[in-house]
Amino acid sequence: MGAGVNERRAGQPNQKKKRQRLYVKRPGGQFYNYRQWVGYGLLVFLLAAPFIKIGGNPFLMFNIVERKFSIFGNIFYPQDLHIFVFGMLIIMVCIVLFTAVFGRVWCGWTCPQTIFMELVFRRIEYWIEGDWTQQRKLDEGPNTDAKAWKKLLKHTIFLAISFVISNIFLAYIIGVDALFRIMTDPVEQHIGGFVSIVIFTLLFYGVFAYVREIVCTTICPYGRLQGVLLDEQSMTVAYNEKRGEPRGKLRKGETDGDNGDCIDCNLCVQVCPTGIDIRNGIQMECVSCTACIDACDAVMEKIDKPKRLIGFYTLGEIEGKGEFKRNKTRQVIYTAILVFLIGIFGYMIFSRSEIGGSLLRATGSTYQIRPDGTVSNLYTLELMNKSGHEIDFELVPEDPDLQLQLVNKIHKLTKDGSAKMSFFLIGKRENVQSYKTKVSVHVISEGKVVEKLKTTFIAPPGS
Ligand code: SF4
């Protein structure tokens, strides 16, 4: 049976060394309909997100070049590294927990590679070249004008879509305003940007026109991690071997005798975008796209057998470990941890200060005794505007007994701007209790404390 499958998928089984194109039957069914809703919804989000602005900032932007990121309209700079590191940790924990509970559902349902491949590029291919048998016939047939036109049309559309994806991808990195400048200014002013668009266009075209399922089965590290992330409680797309075997063809007018429910029609294999036979057991190449569930359900309906010969099962269930029971509590706990972690990350993003700053005592200085008998310390302060808009501010010491005297008077931070300032903190000598006192300086904007900066105030004790 295996050889038959390979012949069907690859077209020319004798040339084993050369990678051959995989012909995938057009999928359809209940899960595919759900998948389209999810996929097209995410596609709209993916295409629209760089163009949406909140408070003048992009909804999402990951500007690695300028080390500036925007998440839900909140701008992050290298100073916010701790939030990013925490965000990355949360993403990693989420991946591990999500995969342990739901298997590789991310790959088949929400990964941009799958969404673009299955819901955009593959559909265009069906539209131009027909279903999988017609595609193979076309490839193996003589080189005619009709074939050349079909290929030209397909690859032109693939290139055009790759160009759009490349621009959207760049908009996520440099922001949509910079992208518009690349598009509208003379090419020589943005050679780097122009070259990037060309390179990304060719890269996406190569991935969606040729590399395809290899991304999921060989290149993507998440797929390769699966083996260590799944355990016997993990849900995954699987074939119910106990019910299906021994498989056997069902001929007209015959009963299935001692055979299992699988009639060996191969439809589950034909619709698989990674070219595997799910009846051979759990495989790393399976992206949980559910196309085989739909295909098999349709067959079971036709032969009047219960659906879900292929379905979502835990590894424990399909490996038939005696009285194996699904542990729903674990799924609930893992999901709760996921929600909790995402909540913390959301809090960190939205509670972040609009102004970042670092406050240091002026290099080499201790304290100064002033002619009026007060004592002062000199500080240097660097403030950075992270709000995405212009900000007016003032500096106020937390301790009302201290006075703040600016050396260079700055009260405004431009959008994305920073300011270096120096100031004195001045206190009465009789108020000084110890040589080093912990003090705070508040940065106040629109009547609210937007940043608290801590430092120390030095003065001779008991004076
Ligand atoms: S085995 Fe089924 S779920 Fe897995 S990739 Fe193939 S069609 Fe999709």
Ligand code: SF4
């Ligand atoms: S679609 Fe169902 S019946 Fe047909 S080969 Fe696959 S498992 Fe067997």
